[in-house]
Amino acid sequence: xxxxxxxxxxxxxxxxxxxxxxxxxxxxxxxxxxxxxxxxxxxxxxxxxxxxxxxxxxxxxxxxxxxxxxxxxxxxxxxxxxxxxxxxxxxxxxx
Numbered sequence: 001x002x003x004x005x006x007x008x009x010x011x012x013x014x015x016x017x018x019x020x021x022x023x024x025x026x027x028x029x030x031x032x033x034x035x036x037x038x039x040x041x042x043x044x045x046x047x048x049x050x051x052x053x054x055x056x057x058x059x060x061x062x063x064x065x066x067x068x069x070x071x072x073x074x075x076x077x078x079x080x081x082x083x084x085x086x087x088x089x090x091x092x093x094x095x
Contacts, residue, residue, distance in 0.1 A: 004070045012037055021059035039080045
C-alpha cells in the first residue's frame with residue numbers, strides 16, 4: 001500500500017500529479033496522470049495532450065489512491081525508479 005512515508009519506494013505511474021513549483025512559469029499548474037517515468041522525466045497525460053517534464057527543481061503534488069496528497073521534491077525522484085527503492089529519502093510534507 002502506498003503511503004506518504006513510502007511513496008518514493010513505489011511506482012508512480014497511474015498517480016495524479018500537479019506541478020506546484022517550477023523555475024519555468026509555464027509548467028506551474030500542469031496536472032494530469034503519470035503515464036511513464038524515466039530517470040529524469042515524467043510523462044503526464046493532461047487535458048491538452050501529453051507533457052514531458054523534467055523532475056529536477058520542481059515541487060510536485062502527488063495524489064495517492066486513498067486521496068491523500070503529498071508534496072514531493074522532484075530532486076528526490078531524479079534517480080532511476082529501480083534505484084529509488086533502496087534510497088532513504090522522504091517526501092517534504094503531507095497535505
